Amino acid sequence: MKIIKMEKVKDGKYLKNYELTYLNKAGREKKYEIVSRKELGSVEDIGSNVSGLSIVAVKEGKLLLLKEFRMGINKSIYNLCAGMLEDGETVEECIARELFEETGLGVKRIINILPASYAAVAISDMKTHIVFVEAQGRFEDHSSDNEMIEAGFYTKAEVEQLMKTEEFSSRAQVIAYFFTKVLDFSNF
Numbered sequence: 001m002k003i004i005k006m007e008k009v010k011d012g013k014y015l016k017n018y019e020l021t022y023l024n025k026a027g028r029e030k031k032y033e034i035v036s037r038k039e040l041g042s043v044e045d046i047g048s049n050v051s052g053l054s055i056v057a058v059k060e061g062k063l064l065l066l067k068e069f070r071m072g073i074n075k076s077i078y079n080l081c082a083g084m085l086e087d088g089e090t091v092e093e094c095i096a097r098e099l100f101e102e103t104g105l106g107v108k109r110i111i112n113i114l115p116a117s118y119a120a121v122a123i124s125d126m127k128t129h130i131v132f133v134e135a136q137g138r139f140e141d142h143s144s145d146n147e148m149i150e151a152g153f154y155t156k157a158e159v160e161q162l163m164k165t166e167e168f169s170s171r172a173q174v175i176a177y178f179f180t181k182v183l184d185f186s187n188f
Contacts, residue, residue, distance in 0.1 A: 001025060003043045009033075016040065035124045037084065047125040050116045052084040053091060054128055055099055056175050057135040059108075062153035063179045064135060065162070065172065066102060069148040076148070078162060078176070079169045082128070095131055103151040104140025107133050119171075130171070156180045 003022045010017035016039060020032045037051040057064035069076045083098035085091070096107050111132035119126045143149050154162065160180050162168075168176060 003046075004029070006040065006043050006046075008040070033123075035126075037124075037126055040125075047118065047127060049125075050085065050091075050127045050129065052082060052126075052128045053094055053098070054130050054171055055081040055095060056130065056132045057081060057099065057103075057105070058133075059105075059135045059153055062155055063159055063176065064103070064105075064151065064153055065159070065176070067150040067152070067166075070169075075167070077167045077169055078172050080172045080175060081151075091129055091131070095133060099133070099135065101142050101144075102147070102149055103135075104142055105135040105137045105151075108136040109134045 001022060001024060003020050005021035007019050007021075008016060009019050015035045015037065018034050018036065018040060020034060020043075022030055022032060024030050034046070036046070038045075038049040040046060055064075064081060065078045066081055067076050068079050070079070081099055081102045083094065083101070085094050086097075089097070091113055092110065095110065099105050099107060111134060113132075114130045116127045116129050118124075119128050139151050141149075156179065159176050163173070163176055163180070
């Protein structure tokens, strides 16, 4: 498989749409559409930029989950605190800013920052870090008028129950599952 041409077909405020022309394994030319959070100048740029992060936060043995309305599915689901890196911002600065903006909480300590991974490989080159933090403070609403977020800390038993009755983003669901199975999440 080889991409032979890339053309931007839409330049949105947050997403850039591209049409890729590629040769399939039979040597035939095919088209494929992707979106990117970043401006792509060439085929070599695809998947090369880290655009954001997802935060796995714990406090006193409980897991932070956000119940938030997501426009792309027209409903509220359980999700991780997450956000996009701003120009010139470090990963650590982004963690603190996003955690505060979405929950009012602060970072007590960063437990681990995983290498960046791809979030939606079927449609996007979006690459994000998954970070583990211990949070501190109280919930306060600092979100924008364009976000509807209910933050909460949940015990293992509460997370197990939520997983039986509620819908999750895929990353939040995997984290929730392992949270219910691992004895101590604060050392990840």
